[in-house]
Each structure stands twice: as C-alpha cells, then as structure tokens.
Amino acid sequence: MLRDARQEKDGFRVCVQASAALALLGIALLCLMIAGMAVPALLQNGDGHALSVVWNPAAGRFGILGMLAGSAALAVCALCLGGPLSFALLCWQLCPDNHGPLSRISRRLMGALLHFMTAVPTVVYGFAAVFLLTPFLRGALGGSGFCLAGAALMLALLIVPTMTLVLRAGLEARLAALLPHGLALGMSRLQLLWHCVLPQCRPVVMAALLLGFARALGDTLLPLMLSGNTPQLPQGPASGVRALTAHMAMTAANETGGAAYDSLFAAGFLLLCANAVIGLIARRLAADSRSGEARS
C-alpha cells in the first residue's frame, strides 16, 4: 500500500514537472522567436531603422520609438489617474465611517460593480468613449478629441477595478487581523489602514500598481480606438499618440514583409522586454517581502 502511494506521488510529480517544463519551453521559444524576428529590424542601419523616432513608410522611415513613448505616456497617465482612485475606493470599501444601511448597500453595490467591470470587454469601453468622451474632449481641449487624454482616461477606468480588487484581496485579511488591537488603542479603521497595514504591505501595493501599469501598457483596443494613432512623440494631453500595441494591430493587417513588417517584431520585442522588466520588479518585491517577514 505504502509503495503504491509513493509510486502515485512520483508519477504525479513527473507529470507536474513535465507540464512546467513544457510551459517554460513554450515561453522560451516564443521569446526566442520574437527576438530572432526582431533582429533584422533592430540591426538595420541608417535613418529609417526601427530604433528611431520618425515613422513614415512612404519615406522609408520605420522608427517605433515614438510609439514606445506613446505607450509609456498612456500607461503612466492611466496609472496617475487610476492609482489614487483605486486607493480612495479601497479606503471607502475597507474603512466605512458610516454603518447605516444606505452606506452598506452602496458599498456592496460598488464592490459588485468593480467585479463586474473586470469582465467588461475593452471594445465596449472604446465604443462608449468614441460616442461620449471624444466629442466632449473635442469641445473641452480642441482638436479632434482623439487624443492622449481620452485614451488615458479610459485606460484608467480599465485598470481601476483590477488594482482595487488586488489591493483589497491583499490588505483585507491584514486589516481584519489588526483591527481588535487597533480599535482597542483608539485608532480608526482608516488610521489603522494608512499607518499600519499599508506600510507593512508595500509589496501588495506595488504588485497592484505594476499589474495596473502592465495592463494599461498592453491594452490594444482602447488606444487604437481613442488615441488618434498619430505616429509622433506625445506632445500634450490634446495631441494624438500611437501606442505600440495599436501600431502592431494596424500594421499586421496590411503588411506581409519588408521593413514595416519587421518593425512589428521589434515592437513586440520592446513590449516583451517591458513586461519582463515589470515581472522581474514584481518578483523582486515579493522576495523582499518574504525575507522581511522571515526577519520579523
């Protein structure tokens, strides 16, 4: 009997290890392929090479750094708009100062809404924004309304539920554990969250922010539908920008070869690198927090 159980365990372990190896191999092959395909574009010399700013295929210029700047600007703006909003929502969700039925119901509704919003396809946000937000921005900022501000606003709306829910999942238990002690000391829930829980849970906060940032950076449809897709460096909230992802979507539909097609892989490579860096930072933070816990 014991032997059977051990055999079963070994078999299970082999299966798990094989699956993990397969998944890793797949990811490694993907990275290798994209990096390999990106090499021709990255090694190209002269004015038109991929790591330059100007994109104008008619003039032989295939620079994608303008799009990289566009992606970065969109993601940073979305995070700056969405981050504080997520913290505000978190405080409201976890630290009610009013226990009346109306307050409780509205908090419940908001919680359900946040869960629901994580499942809304971005194309829905995009369509709604084209009809409502873009005309508003056209009146408020001038220009066509297809601009950095519009896309960043909608990206912020996209990442707020994700960030809020990650924060809540990471902090709620910690807060509950500290609550009796804190309340006994005369602290309010908000004070407890702000002064005790948040400093302790910095990795959770960073993970939530990085997740939001990565999601904003990787989204394709919202920039494609709302940012104007102008291949230039970002010049202000009312100017058009083109995100790397949107650029890939547009170029992939029309090109089959040549420098414009190669630039797609350079763009994919840059996105992959950005995501890898974000992932590494997140891992580092998690490791730091574990060693921190071990010390304390």
Add this chain to the structure above:
Amino acid sequence: MKKIAATLAAVAMSVWAVSAQAGPLDAFKGQKGTVDIAGGTAHVPVMKKAAQAIMAANGDIRITVTGGGSGAGVKKVGEGLVNIGNTGRALKPEEVKKYGLVTFPFAIDGVAVAVNPKNPVSSLSKQQVKDIFAGKIANWKQVGGADAPINVYVREDGSGTRETFEEKALDKGTSKADANVLNSNGAMKTGIARDPDGIGYVGIGHLDASIKGVAFDGKAPTQVNAADGTYPVTRLLYMNTKGEPTGLTKLFIGYIFSPDGEAAIKASGYIPVKPAADKAKAGK
C-alpha cells in the same frame, strides 16, 4: 387522385424550371467540400452574399469568409491556409514571386472624400484636397466653410483605401504627420459622422446619410461616375489564389463573375468588372 398527381407533377416541373433558371448555381450541383476566404475587408460583403447563395443551394459545400486586411489575405493564401486571399490593392511583384499567386480583379471601388453632413462645403478642387491633407489649409474658412480648424482623418499605412487615395487624389503625396489615423472604413465613418470639422475618405459604397461625399474637382463621388471613369479616385478589388484555381475554388471565382455575382457586387456598393477585360488590363 389523378388530378392531385398531375398537380404535383406540375409543381415539380415548375420547381425544376425555377432551379434550372438559377444558372450560375448549377455548376455547384453534386459538389462537396470547403472554400476558405480571407483578406480585404471591402470584399467581405460580396463574398458573404455569394457564399450564402451557394451554401443555400448546396448543403454539402461550406464556405468561410473572414476579413483581416489585404496583408492577411496575401499571407494566408500564400501559405495555403485559405483558398482565396483578397486584396484591395494590386499584388506587389515580390508577393507574386514569393508565393506564385494568380490574381482576379472583379470589382471597382471608388474612394470618396467625406465630411460631416453639417459642413456647408460640398465641393473641393484637387489642389484644395491636397493642401488640406498636407496641412497647408488648416481652416474651413479658406475653402468656403465655417471659421473652424480642419480635423484631418486618414487610414493606416498599407490600407488599400489609403494607397488609392494618396496615389490618385494626392498625386502620390502623403498626408500630414499629425493626422488622426483610423483603421477601418467603419471607424472612419464614425469619426467623421461625430466630428463637424472632420474630413477623411471612405469607399464610395460606405457613403450614407451619416457622412457627406464631397465632389472632387467637380465630379460627384457616385458609382455611375466611378464606373465610366468620370470620377478619378478608384481602385480594383482582387481575389488571389496560389497557382491557377481548381475545383470548388475555381467554381467560386466563376460564380463571382456570373450575373448572380455581379448582382452581389452591385448590392455591396461596387462596380463589377468583366474577367476577360481584366486579364488584358492586368497583362498591360
């Protein structure tokens, strides 16, 4: 009883007569198999109408139609993933060489300059259009409109619509760098329909009450004008196969050039092209 039998026979005869009349579909009788089609988005309505008619007549045939753009059309047919790859532009010489593609132009599509219906401007000269898209004219006042900045909308690089427009309307000029870029005829329509100060271009078949086609050098952007060559900004729509088509694929292409196919082309907003005339044209 005899009467009923006679009536039944008559009905059967008339049904047979009707089906015999639907000539172009006869070729598919007794056929079986699939045809996969991908590529240019402008082609999709024509392909879908033809596919539906054929599949309704013969349940053993499956025809799938997807978009993806001209580039996807070339790549997919070249690599054998689909039987027909559609393009809204002529094949590039290196594409023909790389994949051994055979091309079948089947329809003419015009590209119209479009503005918001509220815009009083209804006619622009070629020079005005060139200056607007180059950014030299930046206010509607300069071309007889209201005192408002012009918002220029263009299609993405490599789009067949954009290539046609820049080659024929802008004399191979390019659009200004800070123009808004939209990635489909539909997005262009929405953009212009929502922007009173916008200007862009769409396939003539996409003109409707939500956007206004502008006369180009005095020529109205209509299918009639595009068909007889009066309206100059036109392009051909192509079906492409890897090598000479055979079997069902060949039958499908034949159907597109049949009277039924021509009706589907017209109903989709394009002008049918005769196959023989085209072969000569393509050979030129």
